[in-house]
Amino acid sequence: xxxxxxxxxxxxxxxxATETEPAVAAAPSSGRQARQQDEGLSDAMLVEVxxxxxxxxxxxxxxxxxxxxxxxxxxxxxxxxxxxDIVQESFAEALANLDKLREPAAxxxxxxxxxxxxxxxxxxxxxxxxxLGMDNSYPMDPTHxxxxxxxxxxxxxxxxxxxxxxxxxxxxxxxxxxxxxxxxTVPEIAKELGISEGTVKRRIKKGDRLVRKPLKQGGLS
Amino acid sequence: MTRPTxxxxxxxxxxxxxxxxxxxxxxxxxxxxxxxxxxxxxxxAWTLGLTGAAAAGVLVTLFVLGRLEGPKKQAKPSVWNGAVxxxxxxxxxxxxxxxxxxxxAPRTRIELCEEKGTRVCVRVDRGKARFSVRxxxxxxxxxxxxxxxxxxxxxxxxxxxxxxxxxxxxxVTVERGIxxxxxxxxxxxxxxxxxxxxxxxxxxxxxxxxxNQPPGSNAGTSQQDASAPESRGHDDKKRLSRPHPVRLxxxxxxxxxxxxxxxxxxxxAARLFGTILKxxxxxxxxxxxxxxxxxxxxxxxxxxxGAIGPxxxxxxxxxxxxxxEDALARLARAYHRIGRQEACQRIHRRYLARYPHxxxxxxxxxxxxxxxxxxxxxx
Numbered sequence: 006x007x008x009x010x011x012x013x014x015x016x017x018x019x020x021x022a023t024e025t026e027p028a029v030a031a032a033p034s035s036g037r038q039a040r041q042q043d044e045g046l047s048d049a050m051l052v053e054v055x056x057x058x059x060x061x062x063x064x065x066x067x068x069x070x071x072x073x074x075x076x077x078x079x080x081x082x083x084x085x086x087x088x089x090d091i092v093q094e095s096f097a098e099a100l101a102n103l104d105k106l107r108e109p110a111a112x113x114x115x116x117x118x119x120x121x122x123x124x125x126x127x128x129x130x131x132x133x134x135x136x137l138g139m140d141n142s143y144p145m146d147p148t149h150x151x152x153x154x155x156x157x158x159x160x161x162x163x164x165x166x167x168x169x170x171x172x173x174x175x176x177x178x179x180x181x182x183x184x185x186x187x188x189x190t191v192p193e194i195a196k197e198l199g200i201s202e203g204t205v206k207r208r209i210k211k212g213d214r215l216v217r218k219p220l221k222q223g224g225l226s
Numbered sequence: 227m228t229r230p231t232x233x234x235x236x237x238x239x240x241x242x243x244x245x246x247x248x249x250x251x252x253x254x255x256x257x258x259x260x261x262x263x264x265x266x267x268x269x270x271a272w273t274l275g276l277t278g279a280a281a282a283g284v285l286v287t288l289f290v291l292g293r294l295e296g297p298k299k300q301a302k303p304s305v306w307n308g309a310v311x312x313x314x315x316x317x318x319x320x321x322x323x324x325x326x327x328x329x330x331a332p333r334t335r336i337e338l339c340e341e342k343g344t345r346v347c348v349r350v351d352r353g354k355a356r357f358s359v360r361x362x363x364x365x366x367x368x369x370x371x372x373x374x375x376x377x378x379x380x381x382x383x384x385x386x387x388x389x390x391x392x393x394x395x396x397x398v399t400v401e402r403g404i405x406x407x408x409x410x411x412x413x414x415x416x417x418x419x420x421x422x423x424x425x426x427x428x429x430x431x432x433x434x435x436x437x438n439q440p441p442g443s444n445a446g447t448s449q450q451d452a453s454a455p456e457s458r459g460h461d462d463k464k465r466l467s468r469p470h471p472v473r474l475x476x477x478x479x480x481x482x483x484x485x486x487x488x489x490x491x492x493x494x495a496a497r498l499f500g501t502i503l504k505x506x507x508x509x510x511x512x513x514x515x516x517x518x519x520x521x522x523x524x525x526x527x528x529x530x531x532g533a534i535g536p537x538x539x540x541x542x543x544x545x546x547x548x549x550x551e552d553a554l555a556r557l558a559r560a561y562h563r564i565g566r567q568e569a570c571q572r573i574h575r576r577y578l579a580r581y582p583h584x585x586x587x588x589x590x591x592x593x594x595x596x597x598x599x600x601x602x603x604x605x
Contacts, residue, residue: 057415151235
């Protein structure tokens, strides 16, 4: 006989968030297999089990979310090494601090916030290194990152954006990508980054101005 | 028709090799974080040790000055400080200055070892007490029972301390929130619905040694697993003393069961999860093991009838567990698959009462509203 007990849990069940399929190739064989085996377990449950030290639950969380995290990091950073840094640092931070997550069911949103903060820290570090002359790497050519299937107007806008984005301050860069590429609304961006909508709008305006600024002679166009 | 977002046109393929590289990188970063944390703790311990004497001198000076200067604005200890509450045949209830409550069961003795604005300490000398602690991360609330310490920052839990000939038995049950329990060679974090117990044997030298078998019970042994990093002892004098060495622990069985499941050896995995339930029914992961067993029997082994028992066992852990909703929905589906529509509808009603907007409501509405069939097979 199943016991009925009054609900007094600090941990409560929340309906699974609908997850849109990221526009990336699905990981084949073993990754997909691991996901299938754990698909009956919600994020909240995996977080709870991972907190108890179960490595398989931590890996299951990673495999479930790595595709969209990688895609988001790629659109923010573009450079392969930077993308890998953001993805790995974000997951490491999330998995090391699961105890701080108050609502285990909100793991996805919490991880997204960590990704954006990791990206911001990385961009600031790169910009500082460039100013100090310690980073001589070349910016990525945006021609190759836009899919050939993109409509011409969208492709042109994206190339123009990514030609300038790597020189922008981290805060403007992130806001611009979220608005112009991910198509988040201003309130969504403000809430996610913990800033006011006015600040978001100012950064978008500044970013758009930087994008429209003519490139230096010999630069990418 | 809305156009796709531009994000769709900025992408890179992600294959299994890249995923594996990511995971390797994450593992290395986690190890580095852990190493830095250990070094920081050691540095902190050294700093404390070296400045301890100087700090003590400063404190003594301040104390003396304070007494000379008159009363200062400090956190006043409560009038309950040092109070001992011993209940008789009926229980008692106690409210602390911050609103936290303690319900003392009959024939229980507790002592309020400290109550200030900065810290609260309660000792359960004998019996059982239920604590409902107001959330305050800046004020540790510590409950002690024998050599076990429970540390919380806003939760509801019960601590039971039984004394017998030559041994103490401590049981901690969490109803809400998260508590950290530490004892000789054991440290564990418990969440809602979990229960932890430890037997401390009194050696002739009057030191307590932890054992995994409380008298007259078959409590789980997971906290005694030497392979778990949190259970490493920090006091050489208090060592594990096991009158009957147990080679197989719930943690080891769990790992083996998960490995078998990931390798597709579902019968073996089902057998191992069943063993966890049989041998360690009070282990903190028993309910999750029951739920997983139910899933394996239902999905992988095509045995919905065999899934019903484990799913009920998982539900018995209470609605505080995160898999409760899934388990309830699966139970309804299992009944449907073996043709017991009336049971399916009963569970469906329970589901809707608790989760009116639950993720499974549409599926259950579809299957449980069907007319009873003459199906005999559960597949």
